[in-house]
Amino acid sequence: MNDRVLVVDADRQRGDSGDRPVVDVAVGILIDSASRFLLTSRPEGKVYAGYWEFPGGKLEAGEDVEQALRRELQEEIGVTIGAVHAWREALVDYPHALVRLHFCKVFDWTGALHMREGQQFSWERLPVCCRPVLAGTVPVLEWLAAEQAA
Ligand SMILES: Nc1nc2c([nH]c(=O)n2[C@@H]2O[C@H](COP(=O)(O)OP(=O)(O)OP(=O)(O)O)[C@@H](O)[C@H]2O)c(=O)[nH]1
Numbered sequence: 001m002n003d004r005v006l007v008v009d010a011d012r013q014r015g016d017s018g019d020r021p022v023v024d025v026a027v028g029i030l031i032d033s034a035s036r037f038l039l040t041s042r043p044e045g046k047v048y049a050g051y052w053e054f055p056g057g058k059l060e061a062g063e064d065v066e067q068a069l070r071r072e073l074q075e076e077i078g079v080t081i082g083a084v085h086a087w088r089e090a091l092v093d094y095p096h097a098l099v100r101l102h103f104c105k106v107f108d109w110t111g112a113l114h115m116r117e118g119q120q121f122s123w124e125r126l127p128v129c130c131r132p133v134l135a136g137t138v139p140v141l142e143w144l145a146a147e148q149a150a
Pocket residue numbers: 025026027046048053054055056057058059092094097099101134135136137
């Protein structure tokens with residue numbers, strides 16, 4: 001568990017000065033046989049629309065991270081994922097929410113990619129070409145770079 005908090009857009013007001021609930025988010029790092037990873041753009045109508053991230057979304061009541069990731073990737077990009085490998089976590093304080101990101105690696109899935117929310121997608125290698133990258137996604141790129149350098 002990584003207890004450090006990444007504060008994003010610190011100059012923007014938070015909704016509530018008191019304790020904010022932590023929203024758990026399951027995030028999938030899909031890695032293909034050529035060691036590329038999938039980035040998708042946030043759809044219109046969501047906060048930080050147009051920013052690039054790894055696909056995923058919030059846990060619903062009663063779900064664990066793996067269940068949420070399976071549901072979200074089916075709903076958002078149309079694939080059925082195989083084994084889920086829990087990897088890292090990050091706590092990110094956005095103006096709109098305090099989120100705990102549960103990053104999981106996924107190496108196998110079935111079904112063709114289908115961007116069901118009108119997102120763009122890109123199979124990427126480091127350094128990534130997509131801009132802008134969501135702040136909460138940047139640490140993952142750094143971890144992947146460190147892994148490659150090891
Ligand atoms: N999917 C995803 N979300 C991320 C990443 N990094 C990151 O900070 N987040 C944050 O995690 C939260 C995910 O919320 P979301 O809006 O995508 O989730 P969702 O699909 O359940 O949305 P919904 O509210 O429309 O149901 C957002 O606050 C988003 O800014 C990432 O790499 N992938």
